[in-house]
Amino acid sequence: MVGLKPEAIMQALEPLYGRPENRPSGDPVAELVLTILSQNTHDRNSGKAFVQLLTTFGSWAEIAMAEEAEVVEAIRGGGLAQQKGPRIQGALCGVAQRTGGDFQLDFLRDMELEEARTWLRSLPGVGPKTAACVLLFALGLPAMPVDTHVERVAKRLGLVPGKMTAEKAHAALEALVDPSDYYRFHMLLIKHGRRICAARKPACPACPLRRSCPASETR
DNA sequence: GCCCAGGTGGGTA
């Protein structure tokens, strides 16, 4: 354990990556679909699959009602299409069922945060990370997405125990970080984690976190 | 040709 506090970590990383500002996107359903497509997939692939999905079908309703094979074909370029196609269709159907046919998630704003999170997680293909992405990025609600980068960096910095499971680490980090800083914390750790992965260096001499930086981790 | 990417869900002990 190195005893670094979240605020100190964010202050150290901001000179490198800038200060992230959350501007909630307009369409939570688009965020939901895009996040499912991005699961364990590189951004460039998931982004292409998302564009292809939107150009192939004219609306969320069409995607939900389409033959599964058509949806799978549209998102093939994103990888894991056999899994993600049915999950996207199932999630869209879940949304429509809840709203009586509308493809929108504004009703989540009227729920308690944990109720909204639980409802999202009841959809196929929606786990803790995807639910948090929709709540934070699209609706501007205080949930923190914890992906592999955030989890790995946070464990290395001693914010959470290294042996903690991903789901517990998620809850622990949400408790540790001020809710108004969720977006800032998430984005800074993502950027730092990506840089570490991209560099694949045994050490990161420029890192402001120095010895406590995950970049000193030998992979 | 190999490696990796912003998870999830099912199976097993």
Add this chain to the structure above:
DNA sequence: TACCCACATGGG
């Protein structure tokens, strides 16, 4: 509860 593993494509 805690692991382990399959899932699949494109670009470096």
